[in-house]
Amino acid sequence: MIDLIQSYLPDETSPNSKSRGYIRVSGTPVEMPFTFIHGANPGKSILLTAGVHGGEYPCIETAIQLANELDPSEVSGTILIIHPVNPAAFLARMQYYGPYDGKNLNRVFPGKALGSVSERIAYQVHQFQQAADFFLDLHGGDIHEGLVPFVIYSELGGSEVAEQSRQASALLGFPYVVGSVSDNGSIGAAAKVGTPGFLAELGQCGRWNHVEVAQYKTAVINVLRSFAVLPGTVVRHEVAFLEKMLVTTATLDGCWYPAVALEDKVGKGQKLGEIRDYFGVMQAEYFSDSDGIVLYLVTSLAIMTNDPICAVGVTGG
Template sequence: MAGVLTVAGTAVAPGTRVRAAIEVRGCGYAVRMPVTVINGRGDGPVAAVIAGLHGAEYPCIETTIRLARRLDPHQVRGALIIVHVVNEPAFYGRTAYVNPLDGLNPNRVFPGSATGSISERMVRRVWEDVIAPADYLIDLHGGDIVEALVPFAAYTPSGNAAVDDVARRMAWAYGIPRVLEAEIPGSSMLAAARAGKPAVLAEAGGGGLLDEPSVATLLEGTERALAVAGVLPAAGVPSVSIGTPTKMIWHRAAHQGMFYPSIKVGDRVERGQVLGRICDVYGDVLTEVRSEASGDIIFLVTCPPVSPGDPLLAVGGT
């Protein structure tokens, strides 16, 4: 990218940083997603960095704020499109998992719809204005308000060996020991991979907290991933050490009640091990939750009330 880049109707000249917004209206609502565009002076790829698909994951949102403020356009080769908060209604409403305006999880409806619900319309604009024009996608997340989480990175195989090699190296560039190979239906990462783009996800933090170690993990890792993509200089960036990815195995509630975990986040568990139990509000056990795989507890719901289908935890393993 060496010429003028237009994002959401805003023209960004080479060598400049511009703040803009993606405004979505429909279904009786109006939503504004804050964006920073950094257009470098020289030729190079375009990378998209998005955060706040889940509005209560604060370290990832803070990461995009700091990234946009500290990068000099002269450092950037190509361009960088940063969406600070996609799910603004959940951000200001302190809502876990979903958009409170329609009850949908925005990261399960990609690539969205221009005529759908407000979440589908928001996602469609992010897709059309940010992800589709980009060569690479980084989607930043963390544990939600009711989740504890150990940092991890992930990528989705596209079926193209060259694309997957870049995505794998971008994920391992975060320097996090846990890298997952994940295919999440309706996610930004899956939609981008299917469009032939290297796409990665990185998660740190949780519990509704904004903590510095999580921000540092995401910020430093994102800069290294952007160097792998060729958007930032690779000088001074450590070489990426590639390990063996694991799978993410979700465990969900089968009953309504209270979840009492017997493990904590980061614990090593074995297939068949009892991880906790769900009891009714009288204290009677409804079911035991057993591990469907051997591996580490990647995230764990820390708020007891659960309903059928709610996530309880995930194991990173086999």
């Protein structure tokens, strides 16, 4: 990690230091702001990212505050914080997509060195993923979505990596933890090269507040303590481990009307909502494919084809 970040720093980094700068993404106008904390003692290398999606504000503010507040003298190892990963999407107040190529950054990992802007950002982040001992990707309720705090870990990369990721996910203290086999997202790309990690979700509808940020910081610090990167007692939490998450996507453009609420328990075949046209006429209905709990729900009236509209965490069977 030190060797990779050194090229973006004016001077040699040394133990018990904190450095700031910008990671320039080759072939693009993107410069990702970062803070690199080189601890006073040896230890693990941690990569923490926030703002992969530009409209997810609680995680971005959490990363900024952690970057300012973490004291190198208390750190064992190194922590690289990128805040935000997608600055152009952040400034454009965009949900999901990047302004340069219209791609969802979290759907193009591990990226391409000579690809589109989003693919090049993913490729750059992936280099740091490969050098890290653990990867924390912070997300949270985008401009158009509500969600229950939950954590996703990858089941790719082998059982040992998956179990490390699963255990660390529980230490955030968010109510639900769910495994994923997606191979084009940030955590899947990390797991496939042997780096455990998780994707955390906390926040609502493109807003942030100090209570959520404080909760997020406490959760992240607890995880860092579990790796002995920070001193202090690790708090163990009771969480619900879910079998998987089933995401329902829109099949046409129109107006979205949900029939369920966040954290509702739904049964297989239960109606999740419907899409109507601009005259209020129902065009499509959507039903749950399994028993489970509503973790994520689009809150905007507007919906486009292929947009996620609801996610159900499967509780068993």
